Amino acid sequence: MKYDVVVIGAGPAGMSAAIRLRKNGSSVVVIDEQPAPGGQIWRGVERNSGPMAEALGTDYREGAALVQAFRACGADYMPETQVWQIEEGWHLFLTSGGKARRIGARVVLLANGAQERPVPFPGWTLPGVMTVGAAQILLKSGGMLPQGDVWIAGAGPLPLLYATQLLGLEGRIAGFLDTSRKPGLAALTKLTGAWRDILGLLKGARWLRDLRKSGKMVRGFHDLRAGGDGRLQYLEWLSAGERRKVKADILLVHEGVVPRIHETMALGCAHEWNELQNYFTPQLDGWGETSKAGLFVAGDAGGIGGWLAATLSGEIAGLGITKHLDASFDAEGERHKAGLDKRLASARALRPFLDALYPPPMASIADEVIVCRCEEVTAAQIRSVAKVSAPDPNAVKAATRCGMGPCQGRQCGYTVQALVAEAHGIPPRDVSFFNIRPPLKPVTLGEIAALGDLEDVS
Amino acid sequence: MTVLVNGVEIGAWNGETVASVLLRAPGAGRGSTVSRTPRLPYCQMGVCFECLVTVDGNASMQGCLVPVAPGMRIESQHGPREISK
Ligand SMILES: Cc1cc2nc3c(=O)[nH]c(=O)nc-3n(C[C@H](O)[C@H](O)[C@H](O)COP(=O)(O)OP(=O)(O)OC[C@H]3O[C@@H](n4cnc5c(N)ncnc54)[C@H](O)[C@@H]3O)c2cc1C
Ligand code: FES
Numbered sequence: 001m002k003y004d005v006v007v008i009g010a011g012p013a014g015m016s017a018a019i020r021l022r023k024n025g026s027s028v029v030v031i032d033e034q035p036a037p038g039g040q041i042w043r044g045v046e047r048n049s050g051p052m053a054e055a056l057g058t059d060y061r062e063g064a065a066l067v068q069a070f071r072a073c074g075a076d077y078m079p080e081t082q083v084w085q086i087e088e089g090w091h092l093f094l095t096s097g098g099k100a101r102r103i104g105a106r107v108v109l110l111a112n113g114a115q116e117r118p119v120p121f122p123g124w125t126l127p128g129v130m131t132v133g134a135a136q137i138l139l140k141s142g143g144m145l146p147q148g149d150v151w152i153a154g155a156g157p158l159p160l161l162y163a164t165q166l167l168g169l170e171g172r173i174a175g176f177l178d179t180s181r182k183p184g185l186a187a188l189t190k191l192t193g194a195w196r197d198i199l200g201l202l203k204g205a206r207w208l209r210d211l212r213k214s215g216k217m218v219r220g221f222h223d224l225r226a227g228g229d230g231r232l233q234y235l236e237w238l239s240a241g242e243r244r245k246v247k248a249d250i251l252l253v254h255e256g257v258v259p260r261i262h263e264t265m266a267l268g269c270a271h272e273w274n275e276l277q278n279y280f281t282p283q284l285d286g287w288g289e290t291s292k293a294g295l296f297v298a299g300d301a302g303g304i305g306g307w308l309a310a311t312l313s314g315e316i317a318g319l320g321i322t323k324h325l326d327a328s329f330d331a332e333g334e335r336h337k338a339g340l341d342k343r344l345a346s347a348r349a350l351r352p353f354l355d356a357l358y359p360p361p362m363a364s365i366a367d368e369v370i371v372c373r374c375e376e377v378t379a380a381q382i383r384s385v386a387k388v389s390a391p392d393p394n395a396v397k398a399a400t401r402c403g404m405g406p407c408q409g410r411q412c413g414y415t416v417q418a419l420v421a422e423a424h425g426i427p428p429r430d431v432s433f434f435n436i437r438p439p440l441k442p443v444t445l446g447e448i449a450a451l452g453d454l455e456d457v458s
Numbered sequence: 459m460t461v462l463v464n465g466v467e468i469g470a471w472n473g474e475t476v477a478s479v480l481l482r483a484p485g486a487g488r489g490s491t492v493s494r495t496p497r498l499p500y501c502q503m504g505v506c507f508e509c510l511v512t513v514d515g516n517a518s519m520q521g522c523l524v525p526v527a528p529g530m531r532i533e534s535q536h537g538p539r540e541i542s543k
Binding site: 047373441 | 495500
């Protein structure tokens with residue numbers, strides 16, 4: 001099968017782009033590894049109603065209309081389908097239900113979003129420790145509330161939003177270890193505009209007060225450790241020179257989100273370094289086109305901007321792609337008519353503030369900490385290789401297997417980069433990322449064998 | 459609905475994934491590749507691969523991307539991922 005456009009990701013960006021492209025008459029397929037459309041923010045939006053939808057907030061409920069419009073727009077939609085290889089020209093290899101196949105396209109739009117920034121610390125591999133995003137996904141997709149003594153450690157809008165959602169559903173939080181710098185979480189509650197809901201304005205302020213009163217809001221600590229026999233049982237940290245220890249059943253961590261870059265890295269696109277947030281973004285033109293002609297990026301995958309900015313950049317990419325397919329199309333005129341640039345600027349207005357408020361954690365990682373969860377490589381092992389080799393994460397990979405496991409460096413990539421930079425006394429931006437090679441997700445030999453009879457997609 | 463985790467029947471909700479069931483099922487953790495220490499799903503969004511599991515005989519599925527279905531057979535995996543099965 002060959003389409004005009006293949007969109008990867010059915011989140012705010014991918015859905016908006018697909019709707020726009022269908023309006024302009026292109027044939028479109030949208031592929032997503034999740035079972036339903038909505039992306040990260042609107043997971044399960046077609047199923048959640050009543051008190052659950054109420055607790056998830058107005059931004060969440062707003063997704064229902066876009067998902068409905070997407071379902072009706074006439075784009076083909078392939079849920080539970082992973083893209084594991086993209087070849088220039090464009091051919092995409094997919095797996096769904098254990099079967100691999102190949103499709104062709106004139107243009108590819110990556111709307112694959114973001115992931116949480118992995119920040120290793122002692123005990124982060126213990127069962128019972130997971131991310132705030134994971135807990136929120138469990139809430140949205142099965143109504144699961146964490147049980148026992150639940151601690152949250154981290155910074156950024158997501159922990160605040162999740163805590164508000166959880167408390168709204170009568171969930172309980174034993175304590176919050178706030179890793180943000182001054183002015184801290186409280187400043188966020190003063191923000192308005194597009195981020196109003198993310199910040200859970202009034203409710204957020206209330207739970208902050210509640211936590212403070214109960215004495216379980218912890219600030220200005222360091223050296224957080226999770227411990228236990230076979231699973232999380234306690235947390236320890238240093239506060240004013242003293243070691244504190246509390247019982248814990250669940251620890252939810254979060255230190256911001258970073259774009260998913262494996263696809264653009266594997267294709268050799270040019271990337272830029274975001275100095276404030278320490279992550280790479282693919283270099284994009286005003287329409288979201290990468291350094292490879294016919295490959296576009298929209299939404300958080302091109303730089304973290306939140307859901308509203310993602311829908312707008314999806315629409316802009318939709319227009320740019322239409323122009324790419326048909327040079328006579330007046331993309332500029334449409335862009336101006338819809339006021340996309342003005343709306344995008346206002347959606348992004350608070351981003352510099354948030355980026356400055358929540359800098360990536362800079363604390364040095366203790367030697368014994370596992371950095372690569374897949375191959376169980378410690379910071380000490382990485383440091384010892386980094387010291388005696390070129391400032392290149394690939395040297396560390398070759399010597400330690402760090403980044404060679406099934407996640408292919410999605411968890412350890414930036415940490416290895418930072419450790420290499422530390423060992424050589426240079427800034428992280430001067431150190432490259434791992435070389436990413438296909439397949440983007442592990443594929444079984446069975447899946448590859450099933451490809452045998454390739455459809456003609458040229 | 460119910461599903462089978464390592465042969466033991468356990469309740470599951472419509473809409474949740476295999477990885478979410480693994481968090482509730484006693485002893486359902488994966489053994490890590492090198493030291494064989496227990497692991498449970500970490501990210502629930504397809505990027506950590508801590509949820510690799512055998513589902514209805516298919517090895518190394520990402521449990522957080524597979525919605526549960528009635529009677530599904532879920533088995534923990536230990537040690538290195540098997541490439542072909
Ligand atoms: C865990 C998490 C939770 C978040 N929760 C919120 C929230 O509650 N409120 C909020 O305002 N913002 C939230 N955000 C921020 C959020 O990323 C943006 O607001 C918004 O969802 C970005 O939209 P997007 O379309 O760019 O990407 P996303 O919404 O992330 O959508 C990307 C889609 O691409 C799919 N995908 C990625 N790679 C592949 C592949 N190789 N093959 C197939 N499919 C693929 C994913 O399954 C996903 O559905 C969250 C972010 C994360 C990481
Ligand atoms: S839980 Fe992280 S990939 Fe499934």
